[in-house]
Amino acid sequence: MVPLSYYLVLSGILFTCGVTGFLIKRNIITIFMSIELMLNGVNLSFVAFAAQWHTLSGQVFVFFVMVVAAAEAAVGLAIIIAVYRTCDTLNVDQINLLKL
Amino acid sequence: MTPNLHLWLIPLLPLIGAAINGLLGRRLSRQAVTGIALAFCGAAFAMALGVAIQFSALPLPYTEALAHWIRAGTFQADFAFYLDQLSLVMLLVVTGVGFLIHIYAVGYMWEEGGFYRFFSYLNLFMFFMLTLILASNYLLMFIGWEGVGLASYLLIGFWFTKDSAASAGKKAFVVNRIGDFGFLIALFLLIKHFGSLDFDQVFRLVQPLSPEIASAGLLTTVGLLLLVGACGKSAQIPLYVWLPDAMEGPTPVSALIHAATMVTAGVYMVARSHVIFERAPIALTAVAIIGTLTALFAATIGVCQTDIKKVLAYSTISQLGYMFMACGVAAFSAAIFHLMTHAFFKGLLFLAAGSVIHAVGGEQDMRRMGGLRHRIPWTFWTMTAATFAIAGFPPFAGFFSKDAILFKAFTSPHGSWVYWAIGVFTAFLTSFYMFRLWFLTFFGEYRGAESAGHDGHLLSGAPVSHGHGAIHESPKVMLVPLVILAVLSVCGGWVGSERFDRFLAPVFHRLEFKLVAAPAFLDGPHAVMPPTPEPNTEGPSETAFTLISVSAAALGLLLAWLLYLRRPQLPQEIAHALGGFYQAVLNKYYIDELYAVLFVRPLVDGSTKILWHGIDQGVIDATVDHGADAARKVSDSVRHMQSGNLRSYAGWVALGAGAVIGYMIWIGAR
Numbered sequence: 001m002v003p004l005s006y007y008l009v010l011s012g013i014l015f016t017c018g019v020t021g022f023l024i025k026r027n028i029i030t031i032f033m034s035i036e037l038m039l040n041g042v043n044l045s046f047v048a049f050a051a052q053w054h055t056l057s058g059q060v061f062v063f064f065v066m067v068v069a070a071a072e073a074a075v076g077l078a079i080i081i082a083v084y085r086t087c088d089t090l091n092v093d094q095i096n097l098l099k100l
Numbered sequence: 101m102t103p104n105l106h107l108w109l110i111p112l113l114p115l116i117g118a119a120i121n122g123l124l125g126r127r128l129s130r131q132a133v134t135g136i137a138l139a140f141c142g143a144a145f146a147m148a149l150g151v152a153i154q155f156s157a158l159p160l161p162y163t164e165a166l167a168h169w170i171r172a173g174t175f176q177a178d179f180a181f182y183l184d185q186l187s188l189v190m191l192l193v194v195t196g197v198g199f200l201i202h203i204y205a206v207g208y209m210w211e212e213g214g215f216y217r218f219f220s221y222l223n224l225f226m227f228f229m230l231t232l233i234l235a236s237n238y239l240l241m242f243i244g245w246e247g248v249g250l251a252s253y254l255l256i257g258f259w260f261t262k263d264s265a266a267s268a269g270k271k272a273f274v275v276n277r278i279g280d281f282g283f284l285i286a287l288f289l290l291i292k293h294f295g296s297l298d299f300d301q302v303f304r305l306v307q308p309l310s311p312e313i314a315s316a317g318l319l320t321t322v323g324l325l326l327l328v329g330a331c332g333k334s335a336q337i338p339l340y341v342w343l344p345d346a347m348e349g350p351t352p353v354s355a356l357i358h359a360a361t362m363v364t365a366g367v368y369m370v371a372r373s374h375v376i377f378e379r380a381p382i383a384l385t386a387v388a389i390i391g392t393l394t395a396l397f398a399a400t401i402g403v404c405q406t407d408i409k410k411v412l413a414y415s416t417i418s419q420l421g422y423m424f425m426a427c428g429v430a431a432f433s434a435a436i437f438h439l440m441t442h443a444f445f446k447g448l449l450f451l452a453a454g455s456v457i458h459a460v461g462g463e464q465d466m467r468r469m470g471g472l473r474h475r476i477p478w479t480f481w482t483m484t485a486a487t488f489a490i491a492g493f494p495p496f497a498g499f500f501s502k503d504a505i506l507f508k509a510f511t512s513p514h515g516s517w518v519y520w521a522i523g524v525f526t527a528f529l530t531s532f533y534m535f536r537l538w539f540l541t542f543f544g545e546y547r548g549a550e551s552a553g554h555d556g557h558l559l560s561g562a563p564v565s566h567g568h569g570a571i572h573e574s575p576k577v578m579l580v581p582l583v584i585l586a587v588l589s590v591c592g593g594w595v596g597s598e599r600f601d602r603f604l605a606p607v608f609h610r611l612e613f614k615l616v617a618a619p620a621f622l623d624g625p626h627a628v629m630p631p632t633p634e635p636n637t638e639g640p641s642e643t644a645f646t647l648i649s650v651s652a653a654a655l656g657l658l659l660a661w662l663l664y665l666r667r668p669q670l671p672q673e674i675a676h677a678l679g680g681f682y683q684a685v686l687n688k689y690y691i692d693e694l695y696a697v698l699f700v701r702p703l704v705d706g707s708t709k710i711l712w713h714g715i716d717q718g719v720i721d722a723t724v725d726h727g728a729d730a731a732r733k734v735s736d737s738v739r740h741m742q743s744g745n746l747r748s749y750a751g752w753v754a755l756g757a758g759a760v761i762g763y764m765i766w767i768g769a770r
Contacts, residue, residue, distance in 0.1 A: 019754050023747055
């Protein structure tokens with residue numbers, strides 16, 4: 001059986017990739033995908049623990065996270081399309097309509 | 101059943117007058133303002149007369165409680181008025197002389213701007229003065245006490261555009277505050293130890309204390325502090341400096357407030373507190389010494405003054421000194437007697453001086469007057485009456501009261517020949533400087549510029565508006581009060597100090613009475629003379645005293661005649677011969693300069709250097725400034741985090757999370 005620590009390290013790597021992508025990328029779609037990556041990194045650690053301890057609550061959490069992520073993807077993509085129509089760009093540094 | 105006297109109306113009426121004139125006077129005509137001021141002041145006088153008529157039928161002392169004021173625990177102070185023989189005398193003097201001066205002021209101030217303002221203040225003064233007199237407890241008295249100070253301040257600074265008048269008002273107010281401070285502390289001590297400020301209650305508690313026990317501290321302290329208060333209000337050494345400067349005010353004000361009534365409030369207060377003073381021999385002696393010194397000191401300054409009003413101002417201080425001397429030898433009725441006659445003749449002197457100043461067009465320097473007796477005969481004759489009265493010639497009013505004081509100063513158990521000798525010498529000086537004034541003003545040749553006319557009014561701050569330039573007698577409205585006061589100055593003393601003493605006996609001897617007298621005396625307080633200690637009969641008789649004081653006055657008259665009429669060049673020579681001493685007296689012994697060096701300068705410098713530059717700027721401002729500076733510097737460096745760049749925020753969050761995780765790993769690894 002694969003030990004728990006492997007899962008956790010993979011989960012940490014995934015989360016760190018997500019954070020790094022979120023911080024350094026300018027394209028809003030990439031940022032969005034980085035967020036998904038972070039969520040799934042966390043999901044992985046949830047299911048890993050659930051399998052390790054033989055409890056279901058971790059898996060239930062994951063379902064919730066997936067539901068929220070799906071909703072977020074729907075709303076987020078809609079917003080991104082609206083933003084693109086308004087600003088003709090997906091570069092977040094240029095989407096600064098609310099700044100003084 | 102006691103009849104209701106409605107005493108509360110007496111102070112209230114002038115207040116209504118003050119309110120009407122003060123609020124609406126700007127829109128009223130001069131006639132209307134005059135009518136209101138005189139009506140309300142006259143009504144107060146009429147009520148005082150009414151009280152005096154019913155007086156013999158009243159059970160005295162009569163107290164009229166108006167409303168509760170302060171009730172805190174066992175302490176209470178009410179709005180209540182108190183009438184006994186002492187307050188009645190004061191009441192009649194204040195309303196009577198006050199009313200006459202109101203009439204006079206109509207003529208004197210007619211041409212002035214701010215006519216309504218003047219009468220509003222004058223009525224306000226009457227309100228506070230009557231409150232002071234009629235109060236039945238020290239706290240209410242203190243309200244009147246402060247109020248007359250306020251009215252005095254407002255009226256001294258009546259011509260407030262003139263710098264000297266404004267600062268004279270300020271000086272009077274500040275110096276009075278020093279005295280008031282002493283008065284207040286005395287009141288606090290009374291509350292602490294007797295739990296009351298009501299005259300009756302305090303005196304009832306004080307009365308059983310014998311001088312031996314009482315002088316151990318409390319009553320002496322209270323007495324001395326009350327004396328400090330009285331010194332401020334009544335212009336005694338060392339707080340007299342404000343009164344000469346107060347002459348910057350209009351002359352009716354000098355007559356009413358700074359001669360006849362307000363400045364005697366201190367004497368009234370000491371006389372009212374006689375129960376305390378009689379049981380505090382040290383405080384009583386202090387009163388006598390201060391009074392005697394002031395009488396002499398002010399009289400010597402008066403000799404050298406050339407401003408007609410300044411002479412009268414120093415004369416007032418000196419006469420107040422006499423009253424304090426009388427209080428200090430426990431001859432309170434003599435003090436009040438002198439207070440009354442002094443109100444007549446000094447009020448008259450000021451009014452007549454005002455009439456002279458009016459006649460010569462605002463000139464106040466006596467060296468530029470002279471020979472006025474034929475030009476302003478009414479003023480001359482009334483002033484003559486007052487001059488003879490203050491100098492103490494029989495049968496004028498001042499003779500009786502001054503004689504009573506000097507006699508008591510020698511024979512009273514608290515008295516001493518020293519007081520008497522200084523008193524007689526002061527009487528000589530008084531006579532001298534008053535006749536000096538009289539001769540310089542009314543005799544000899546006119547020394548002023550004939551055409552000066554009324555230009556001088558500008559100097560006194562008053563606008564020029566009469567078109568005549570020649571020396572002229574004052575209008576009738578000013579002469580009538582002069583004549584009435586002249587009659588009072590002549591006849592006011594005929595009541596005699598004996599009868600006056602007997603009249604006031606229920607006030608001043610009531611408590612001792614129960615203490616020392618046999619019960620038989622208690623049956624008829626009006627019928628029986630109080631058991632005043634009989635003067636020792638070995639000493640010179642009263643006639644001898646009278647002769648000595650009258651001859652002192654006559655000597656003063658002679659000397660003044662010799663120096664200022666017969667040989668007018670002689671005063672110059674004497675002044676040269678005296679040299680430095682003359683200069684010192686001429687400059688009022690440099691007391692103002694001394695106070696400036698001792699108190700004013702250190703206060704101003706200390707406030708500027710220590711309190712302002714040191715504490716305010718160095719500590720308080722610096723704390724705030726440096727605190728703000730530090731906050732700004734810290735935020736300057738920290739605000740770069742708040743760049744508005746979303747991803748940098750996310751970076752900070754990630755960094756924080758990393759730090760937390762690192763910490764936890766480090767904890768786990770340990």
